[in-house]
Amino acid sequence: MFHLDEIIQWYREHAADLRRARDEQRELRTRRDLRPALDDLEAEIAYLTVRALRPAVVVELGASHGWSTTWLLRALRDNAGGELHSYDRGSAAPRAVPAELATGRWHFVPGDVRAAAVPDAPGFLLVDAAHTVSFARWYTRTIFPGLRPGAAVAVHDVYHGRRPWPRSEGAVVLSWLRGRGVGHLTASRAADPDTRDRLLGLKHKLHLSAPVHDRARDPMLFFRVP
Numbered sequence: 001m002f003h004l005d006e007i008i009q010w011y012r013e014h015a016a017d018l019r020r021a022r023d024e025q026r027e028l029r030t031r032r033d034l035r036p037a038l039d040d041l042e043a044e045i046a047y048l049t050v051r052a053l054r055p056a057v058v059v060e061l062g063a064s065h066g067w068s069t070t071w072l073l074r075a076l077r078d079n080a081g082g083e084l085h086s087y088d089r090g091s092a093a094p095r096a097v098p099a100e101l102a103t104g105r106w107h108f109v110p111g112d113v114r115a116a117a118v119p120d121a122p123g124f125l126l127v128d129a130a131h132t133v134s135f136a137r138w139y140t141r142t143i144f145p146g147l148r149p150g151a152a153v154a155v156h157d158v159y160h161g162r163r164p165w166p167r168s169e170g171a172v173v174l175s176w177l178r179g180r181g182v183g184h185l186t187a188s189r190a191a192d193p194d195t196r197d198r199l200l201g202l203k204h205k206l207h208l209s210a211p212v213h214d215r216a217r218d219p220m221l222f223f224r225v226p
């Protein structure tokens, strides 16, 4: 699973690059309509996971206006390798993602991802698309079984409260994890305020605490495939 100590180590190891990525994302927001859906901790943990695991292939379900997309592309750029495959019903992300980040590393596939070919065995999968039970059943049955041991997964919209709502995407994902004995981590203020506080304290020490933006919620969970 994801361990908090591991994430803390990644923050320390990649602090300088992360500081630059944060400044770049802040600046990009002034020029492009990115409409962030991930909060800063969620985006940073996604960035650091890609930096630490160095996946050759990253898959993103739900790109919207490109906020998570641009964070993932910066991590691949800073790794000097790897590609991102993003899926979305809409076409806003290609208008928002700068060419210097996209060129040579980004594949955007418009339309319903359930009808698309998704690469086998991504090293990191970010899920932030339709927040419904049926969509969660689709990806837990079709995408999750293809993940290799060690792959990392982030799912948004799970922890709006201490527990996911009973009939929700989050409940489907937690049931899938429980059934396989897989642990997970969240920095959601509702579900795990201690983890959130420890990471915020660390960010303060590393001079990473000025917000990139402060408008999103924080329900994401992270896990590693055993």
Ligand SMILES: C[S@@+](CC[C@H](N)C(=O)[O-])C[C@H]1O[C@@H](n2cnc3c(N)ncnc32)[C@H](O)[C@@H]1O
Binding pocket: 034, 035, 036, 037, 038, 061, 062, 063, 064, 065, 066, 067, 068, 069, 087, 088, 089, 090, 111, 112, 113, 114, 128, 129, 130
């Ligand atoms: C919450 S937004 C994604 C936000 C994005 N990750 C970010 O950080 O800004 C959800 C997106 O999923 C897309 N979506 C929903 N269902 C989908 C499907 N079946 N196939 C592809 N995209 C889908 C929507 O068009 C929407 O843009």
